[in-house]
Amino acid sequence: METNSEKSVLYVLDILKIDKIIMFALAIFAIVLFVRLLNHWSIYVQKKFSSKRLMILQVTTIISFIAYLFGSVGFFYIIFEPTKEIMVAVGGTAAVAFGFALKDLVGSVIAGFILLFDRPFQVGDRVEFDSYYGEIKSIGLRTVRLQTLDDNQITIPNLKFLSDCVSSGNTGALDMMIVSTFYVSIFEDLSKVKDILYEVVITSRFAYLEKNVSIAFEEIAISNTFAIKVGVKAYVLDVKYEKAFQSDVVSRGNLELNNHGIKRPILPQVQGESV
Secondary structure, eight states: OOOOHHHHHHHHHHTTTTHHHHHHHHHHHHHHEEEEEHHHHHHHHHOGGGGGGGHHHHHHHHHHHHHHHHHHHHHHHHHOOHHEEEEEEHHHHHHHHHHHHHHHHHHHHHHHHHHHHHHHSSSSSSSEEEEEEEEEEEESEEEEEEEEESOOEEETTTHHHSSSEEEETTOOOOOEEEEEEEEEEEOOOHHHHHHHHHHHHHTTTOTTTOOEEEEEEEEEEETTEEEEEEEEEEEESSSSGGGHHHHHHHHHHHHHHHHOOOOOOOOOOOOTOOO
C-alpha cells in the first residue's frame, strides 16, 4: 500500500512529463493571446463608442484579470488532474515555500482584487499618486500601469495603493473639472472679466456644458502689490482632452482679455532699477 510520500513522489514525476508541461505552456500562451486580442478589440470598440470608453476599459480589465487568474488555475487542474490527497500532501509544503518566496507577489495579487472591487480608482481615471499624475491604463495581477501626460508609462505595485494616498480627478466619469488661472489688475471691472472668460469657455470645442462653469475671484498679494486671481472652473468632455482644453481656455482667454484692454497686475518698480 502506497504512503502519502510515495504518492507525492509519483505525482511530481507525473507533472514532469514533457507532454503535460507542453500542454500547460500552450494553455498559458492561449490565455495571454486571448487577453492581447481582447485589448485590441477593446481599443477598436472604444473608437466606435467613445462615450462609453471608460466603461469598456473597466470591463476589459476585469475580464483580463479573471482570465489570467482563474484560467491558469483551471488549466492546471485540467491538465495535471491533482487528487485531493495529493493536494493536501504536496500543497501544505508548497504553500509554505511559495508563501515565503512569493509573499510580495501574492500580496500584490490580493491587492489587485481589492483595487478592482473596492474601486478607489478605475481604469481610465486621471489620478495623482506620489509624484506622478496621469491616466490609469490597466490594473493587472501584480501592478498598475499609469501613463503620464508626457507619455511615460509608470508601473506601480498594487500593494503601494493600499498604504499610500491616491487622488482621482474623475472617479469613473468621462468628464473632469479643469481649473485655469488668470491674473488681472485690481482696478478692472470684474463683471466684464467674468463675461469674457465665460464666453471663452462655453465656445471651446472641448467643454462639457452639461455641468456648470464657475468663475471665482480672489484678491492676493504679489510682489508688494495686490492683484485679482481669477479661477475658471469648467468640465472637459473627456479626460483625454484635459491639456487640450486647458491650453485652449488659457490661450484664447489671454487673447480676449488683451483685445478688450483688460490690464494685468503691474509690479512696482524696485528703487534703482532701470526700466
